[in-house]
Amino acid sequence: MQQQEIHNFLLQYFEANDCPILENKPGYLTVQLTIELDKELMNRPFYWHYLEKTGGTPNPMQLTLITNQKEAPDSLKGEIIHFGSPRLHQIFASSKKLARYIRLYENHQQQQRQTALLPWLCLNVKISYQCDRKRDEFKSIGLQLINGAMVEDFHDRLLKIPLTPKIPDYSFTLSPLVKPKSGMLRIEKFLKSEILKEDHSWAEEAKQRWEKDLRLLDHFYEDIEEENESYETEKKALQDQYEPKINISFLNGGLFYLTEKAI
Amino acid sequence: MSIEIEFDSSWQDDFLHRIDEDGPWGNWELYKLSIEVEKHLVIPEFEGLQAPKHLPHLTPLPHQLETAKQVIENMNGKAILADEVGLGKTIEAGLILKEYMIRGLVKKVLILVPASLVTQWGQELNSKFFIPAVTQKKSYVWEQCDVVVSSIDTAKRTPHRDLIYQQDYDLIIIDEAHKLKNNKTKNYEFVQNLKKKFCLLLTATPIQNRVEEIFNLVSLLKPGHLGSETSFYEKYKRDSRSLNDNEHLKELVNKVMIRNRRADTGIEWTKRHVKTIPIEFSKAERELYEAICQLKNEGDWLQANAFSVMTLQREACSSREAVFYTLKNMLQRKENPSQTFQQQIEYLIAMVEAVQQNSKAEKVLELIRNINDKVIIFTEYRATQLFLQWYLKQNGITSVPFRGGFKRGKKDWMRELFQKHAQVLIATEAGGEGINLQFCHHIINFDLPWNPMKLEQRIGRIHRLGQENDVKIYNFAIKNTVEEHILKLLYEKIDLFERVIGELDDILTKLEFGNIEDHLIDIFSGSSSEGEMRIKMENLSSMIEFAENLRKGDSHAAAGNS
Numbered sequence: 001m002q003q004q005e006i007h008n009f010l011l012q013y014f015e016a017n018d019c020p021i022l023e024n025k026p027g028y029l030t031v032q033l034t035i036e037l038d039k040e041l042m043n044r045p046f047y048w049h050y051l052e053k054t055g056g057t058p059n060p061m062q063l064t065l066i067t068n069q070k071e072a073p074d075s076l077k078g079e080i081i082h083f084g085s086p087r088l089h090q091i092f093a094s095s096k097k098l099a100r101y102i103r104l105y106e107n108h109q110q111q112q113r114q115t116a117l118l119p120w121l122c123l124n125v126k127i128s129y130q131c132d133r134k135r136d137e138f139k140s141i142g143l144q145l146i147n148g149a150m151v152e153d154f155h156d157r158l159l160k161i162p163l164t165p166k167i168p169d170y171s172f173t174l175s176p177l178v179k180p181k182s183g184m185l186r187i188e189k190f191l192k193s194e195i196l197k198e199d200h201s202w203a204e205e206a207k208q209r210w211e212k213d214l215r216l217l218d219h220f221y222e223d224i225e226e227e228n229e230s231y232e233t234e235k236k237a238l239q240d241q242y243e244p245k246i247n248i249s250f251l252n253g254g255l256f257y258l259t260e261k262a263i
Numbered sequence: 264m265s266i267e268i269e270f271d272s273s274w275q276d277d278f279l280h281r282i283d284e285d286g287p288w289g290n291w292e293l294y295k296l297s298i299e300v301e302k303h304l305v306i307p308e309f310e311g312l313q314a315p316k317h318l319p320h321l322t323p324l325p326h327q328l329e330t331a332k333q334v335i336e337n338m339n340g341k342a343i344l345a346d347e348v349g350l351g352k353t354i355e356a357g358l359i360l361k362e363y364m365i366r367g368l369v370k371k372v373l374i375l376v377p378a379s380l381v382t383q384w385g386q387e388l389n390s391k392f393f394i395p396a397v398t399q400k401k402s403y404v405w406e407q408c409d410v411v412v413s414s415i416d417t418a419k420r421t422p423h424r425d426l427i428y429q430q431d432y433d434l435i436i437i438d439e440a441h442k443l444k445n446n447k448t449k450n451y452e453f454v455q456n457l458k459k460k461f462c463l464l465l466t467a468t469p470i471q472n473r474v475e476e477i478f479n480l481v482s483l484l485k486p487g488h489l490g491s492e493t494s495f496y497e498k499y500k501r502d503s504r505s506l507n508d509n510e511h512l513k514e515l516v517n518k519v520m521i522r523n524r525r526a527d528t529g530i531e532w533t534k535r536h537v538k539t540i541p542i543e544f545s546k547a548e549r550e551l552y553e554a555i556c557q558l559k560n561e562g563d564w565l566q567a568n569a570f571s572v573m574t575l576q577r578e579a580c581s582s583r584e585a586v587f588y589t590l591k592n593m594l595q596r597k598e599n600p601s602q603t604f605q606q607q608i609e610y611l612i613a614m615v616e617a618v619q620q621n622s623k624a625e626k627v628l629e630l631i632r633n634i635n636d637k638v639i640i641f642t643e644y645r646a647t648q649l650f651l652q653w654y655l656k657q658n659g660i661t662s663v664p665f666r667g668g669f670k671r672g673k674k675d676w677m678r679e680l681f682q683k684h685a686q687v688l689i690a691t692e693a694g695g696e697g698i699n700l701q702f703c704h705h706i707i708n709f710d711l712p713w714n715p716m717k718l719e720q721r722i723g724r725i726h727r728l729g730q731e732n733d734v735k736i737y738n739f740a741i742k743n744t745v746e747e748h749i750l751k752l753l754y755e756k757i758d759l760f761e762r763v764i765g766e767l768d769d770i771l772t773k774l775e776f777g778n779i780e781d782h783l784i785d786i787f788s789g790s791s792s793e794g795e796m797r798i799k800m801e802n803l804s805s806m807i808e809f810a811e812n813l814r815k816g817d818s819h820a821a822a823g824n825s
Contacts, residue, residue, distance in 0.1 A: 001303050009296065016292035084317025084393050092304070096297040099289030100274065101281050124298055126305060132339045132461075134366045136305045140298075155298055163291060180282055181275070188270050195268060202309060203266050209339060216487030223491050233458045234486055240433075240460045241339065246268045251301050252294055255282065 001083050007067040010081070010088075013095055022062065027071025028078060030064040040094055102254030105171065106262055107164040117167075117257035119145040119176045121183040122154050124251040127195065131206030131244045141190065142256075142263070143183050145176035150190055151263060161262050173257045180255070191248055203244035210242035306366055310336055314361040321391050323358060324530065326523045327351055331358035333521060340368075340461035341484050343440070343520040348467045348719070349727030350523050350530075353384070356436050356463050357392045360410075364394065369433040369461060371409055372396075375454070376438035378414040379667075379674040383699070384438070385412045399423075405430055415442075419453040433460050440464035443483060444476035454483055467723075474499045477516060485519055533704075534733040535726060539750060542626055542741050547618045551586065552579045552744060554614050558607075573745070573784060577643070580746040581710040583618040584646035590615070623739050624654050627707060630737060631660060631687060637703040640689045641721050643710050648689050651709070655687060662687035700724050704732040709739055711749055713783045748800060749783070 001009070007029065014021060014031045023030040033041065038060035039048055051058055064078030065087070072078075081088050108115055120142050127137045142154030151157070167173065178186070217238065221231045281288065306313055312332055315323065323331075326346075334342045334355075340363070344352045363369035374396065376384050381398050388396035388410065397404055399413035405426040415437070418427055435457055437443070443451050443464075462484055478499075481489050489495050489512075499512065525532070544552060555575045571593060578585035594600065594608045631638050640662075642648055648664055655662045663677045663685045681688040682702055703725055712718055726734045740750040786799040 009299070012292060012296055016290050016296065082319045084319065086393050086395070092297075092300045095293055095300060099291075099293035099297055101278055102289045102291065102294045103282075103286070104291060124301070126301060128367070129309075130368070132368075133309045133335070134368050135307055135309045137307060138298075138302050138305045159295070165288065165291070181279060184272070184275055184278075188272070192268050192270070200266060213485070213487075216485065218487070219494075220482065220487030220491050223493050230456050233456065237458045237460050240458075241341075244266050246266055248268065248270045250271050250274045252289070252297060253278065254288070254294070 003068050003082070006081060006083065006088065010065055010067070010091065013091055017098070023064075025072075027068035028064060028066045028076060030062060030078070032062050033060045035060050040098075041090060096251065100252045102252070104163040104165055104254065104256050105167045105173075106256075106258045107162040107168055108171070108259050110170070110259075113170060115168075115171045115259060117171050117173045118260060119173060120154075120256040120258055120263070121145055121180055121187070121253070122158070122256055123184070123187050123253040124155055125191070126249050126251055127191070128247045128249065129202060129244075130247065131203065132209070132241050133202075133206075138251075139191065141187050143178070143187055144263075145178045145180070145183055146174060148178055148186070150186070154263075157263055158256065161258065163256070167257070171257075188248075195246060200244075206242050206244045210238055213238050213242070312358070312362055313365045314358050317361065317365060318392065321354075323354055324351065324528065326528045327355050327358060330355045330521050330523065331362060334359050334463070335362060338519060338521075340434075341459070341463075341519065343464045343466065343480065343484060345466050345520050345522040347523065347525050348723040350525060350528060351728055352465045352467070353387060353438075354391075356438075356465060357388060357394070359463060360388075360434060360436065361392050361394060363434060363461065371430060371432045372411070372434045372436070373418075373427065373430070373432045373457070374410070374412040374436045374438075375415045375418055376412060376436075378416065378670065380438060381412050381414055382672075382675045388412070402426060415450055415453070419449055424453065428456065432458060434462070435459050436463045436465070438465045440480065440483075441466040441476075444479055446479045446482075451479065451483070459484070474512070481516060481519055488519060489515060530728070533726070533730050535722070535736060536733055537736045537738065539738045539740060540626060540630070541747070542622050542739060544741055544744075545618070545620050545622050547614075548579070548583075548620075548622060551583065551611075551614045551618055552576070552741075554611060555579055555586075576745050577710065578647075580623075580741045580744050581642060581644050582621055582624070582647040582650050583615045584650040585644040587612065587615045588644075588646040621650070621654070623709060623741070624651060626739065627651070627709065628655070628658055628660070630707065631655075634705050634735075636686075636705060637681070638687050638705040638707060639700060639703055639725065640687060640707045640709050642689065642691060643712060645691055647709065648691050651689050655689075660687060661685040662689050664688075665690040667691065699727065699729075701727060701729040701731075704730065705735045705737070707737045707739065711738065711740070711746060713749065748796070 007027075011021065011024060011029060014029075014037075017034065017037050019034055019037055020032045021029060022032055035058050038044075041063075042061055048058075050056075064076065066072045066076065066078045066080045069080060079085070079087055105117060122140065122142045124138070124140045127139060129135050129137075140153055140155035142151040142157070143149070144151075176183075214235070217231070217234055221228055224231070312328065312335075314331070315321075315328070327350075330344065330346075334340060334344075340359075344355055346352050346355070360369065360372060374384060374388075385396050385398040388394040394410055395408075396410040396412050397408040399405070399411050399417060402422055404411055405423065406429075413423075417423060435454075437454065443454055445451060446455075464480065464484055466480075478489050478492075478495055482492075490498075555572065558572050558575075571589070575586055575589060578589055590608050590611055594605070597604060600608075627640065640651060642651065645666070648666070652662050652664055661684065663680045665674070665677050665681075665688055669677065677688070678700070681700070688700070688703070706722060706725060708718070708721070712721075722734070722736060738750060740746045782803055786796055786803065
């Protein structure tokens with residue numbers, strides 16, 4: 001992420017959370033936090049607890065974030081934000097937490113005609129391939145809940161469609177034939193079968209490394225006859241270190257009602 | 264092949280509940296943002312380092328980056344980091360830790376370091392690496408904090424020990440790991456029983472160790488890498504120092520160890536300037552020293568107390584206080600001291616009392632006034648340290664003491680006091696390790712340690728990365744004493760002081776004759792005459808020279824082959 005991207009991201013995050021932007025200049029921005037966001041980000045539970053007990057006037061904080069030290073005025077006081085800064089990662093985590101589930105309708109332009117909207121289930125996931133090393137992949141899967149069509153890169157397609165949280169006039173939604181719960185199962189199965197088709201030499205190699213170290217370990221302890229606790233600990237440590245695993249973790253997802261031709 | 268695929272479905276009920284209840288639903292802008300974020304945070308490759316992208320204020324040196332990559336990609340996260348002193352092992356460990364944390368391979372981390380370095384490690388991880396490391400102060404920290412820095416001595420004690428064993432650590436980092444060379448110690452046992460998924464052992468002095476010590480260190484990291492104990496000692500002699508001569512063993516060790524040398528890094532270092540300051544005893548001091556030397560000729564002392572005599576000799580070159588303290592101890596410790604013994608000691612004490620001045624201290628005062636900048640004084644003796652502190656104060660010079668025995672907080676405080684308020688830091692031997700004082704560039708060796716590595720460590724406190732000035736080293740030696748012999752015949756002959764960091768341990772490893780200190784003690788206590796001693800010292804320094812030439816020959820040969 002470049003500094004400019006970080007700047008834009010922060011701006012969008014605070015705007016999406018209804019925080020007034022007090023200043024937005026090259027290199028920095030100052031925002032007035034809402035009560036909700038103060039609680040979310042500023043880590044001062046005692047203040048809020050105290051305030052609620054005493055019934056005082058809430059005074060959420062202002063936050064100045066410097067995204068480019070060269071452009072921001074020297075005298076400016078604020079937090080310097082870069083890709084590794086803990087504040088940015090806190091805001092990353094917050095943005096994920098605040099929008100896990102969603103439901104939207106296509107804001108289509110056929111205003112005079114009754115239009116049917118088809119239900120889609122979308123799951124965005126991260127697939128992690130892990131042994132003593134790790135890599136991830138982002139996947140976005142859409143499942144049409146009428147005919148069971150499965151679409152990859154679903155999120156990118158959604159970005160091209162106008163969407164609204166309220167159902168537009170003259171529109172009606174079709175009831176899903178596939179229940180969301182079994183839709184989730186289908187997506188899970190689909191992801192797993194896709195993964196199994198991939199090349200897993202990374203896992204083979206990890207297993208070989210594991211077995212090699214295990215042989216060394218056995219050799220080390222072969223003189224010692226009785227049950228040995230540290231042997232068991234070491235063995236477990238090798239398993240934790242090398243055992244290949246694939247994790248599919250959920251990022252966010254939702255229901256989307258779209259016109260027939262949208263996807 | 265079969266790989267376990269885990270599908271996180273903890274969110275499903277929550278989602279279905281919202282479908283039933285018709286909300287609440289998230290904001291589309293935030294939803295899009297969080298996907299954008301995720302796409303940035305996803306790491307599509309097994310290889311490569313992500314950490315530098317997260318650390319814009321840190322510019323790691325090429326050898327540090329290379330080391331981090333090696334450890335993660337080729338050593339599977341278990342390594343001995345054995346760079347020469349001052350090349351930034353902490354930075355390497357920090358990079359590796361950060362990389363694993365970014366990739367989500369490591370969450371729970373235990374960092375065991377000498378007590379004097381706990382605060383420094385904590386600060387560096389927080390400020391340089393943005394890793395929320397917590398220094399252990401209360402026992403709840405083990406459970407509640409993910410990254411904990413502690414001293415090994417605290418960690419191994421109850422109740423901490425049991426709490427630590429209950430945690431499931433992903434990475435364990437141990438600084439100054441050469442202290443774990445003996446597998447019979449409590450510390451070794453404690454570390455051995457820790458679960459080590461990923462593990463970094465940091466040490467500056469691995470190859471001066473005997474083969475046995477190497478075996479213990481490597482077996483802690485990766486049991487079996489050098490075979491089982493029996494099979495290992497069938498192949499290699501326990502006290503052999505032949506690591507360098509045994510190519511196979513060396514190769515094996517190098518698979519789990521990275522050692523960057525100063526010469527290979529291409530970093531510009533500031534220079535060392537060394538000055539020997541010869542000092543004349545005053546009459547009373549000389550008399551005391553001679554009286555102590557006389558002890559050697561009395562049969563009674565020679566057998567039982569050769570070591571004590573030598574200690575006293577060395578102490579007499581430092582301060583009368585140091586001599587007095589030892590004499591008093593000798594008297595107290597001896598059960599049923601004989602009349603002669605008692606008289607002997609009392610006679611010496613009387614000699615001590617006759618000494619009215621400290622010639623070295625007078626010189627120190629003069630020197631410090633001339634330098635007019637921050638100075639570190641090293642001495643081997645507590646009593647001398649106390650005396651110097653008093654003496655400097657009498658003469659209007661501010662100083663702070665530093666000892667190995669200080670608690671962590673006190674060490675930090677003393678360092679801070681020295682940096683901000685005092686002109687002089689007076690450290691005893693134990694203070695030589697584990698504190699970084701780059702802001703100072705004058706060292707006075709008030710007396711000299713007999714182990715050259717200790718001296719190297721003293722200098723290493725200030726001559727390291729971050730030192731901007733040339734380093735000035737002043738060696739004090741009293742004329743016509745053991746001290747002068749050591750300085751002349753050993754240190755000056757082998758150019759110890761002018762040497763670049765790390766060369767010395769190379770040379771010492773080449774010599775397969777054991778600990779230098781043992782040899783010196785043998786020479787000084789075992790020699791019946793001055794002449795014999797001189798010859799033995801000559802021999803010793805020739806050996807060192809020989810080893811050095813061997814080493815040079817090696818590198819020529821290597822250059823010729825390439």
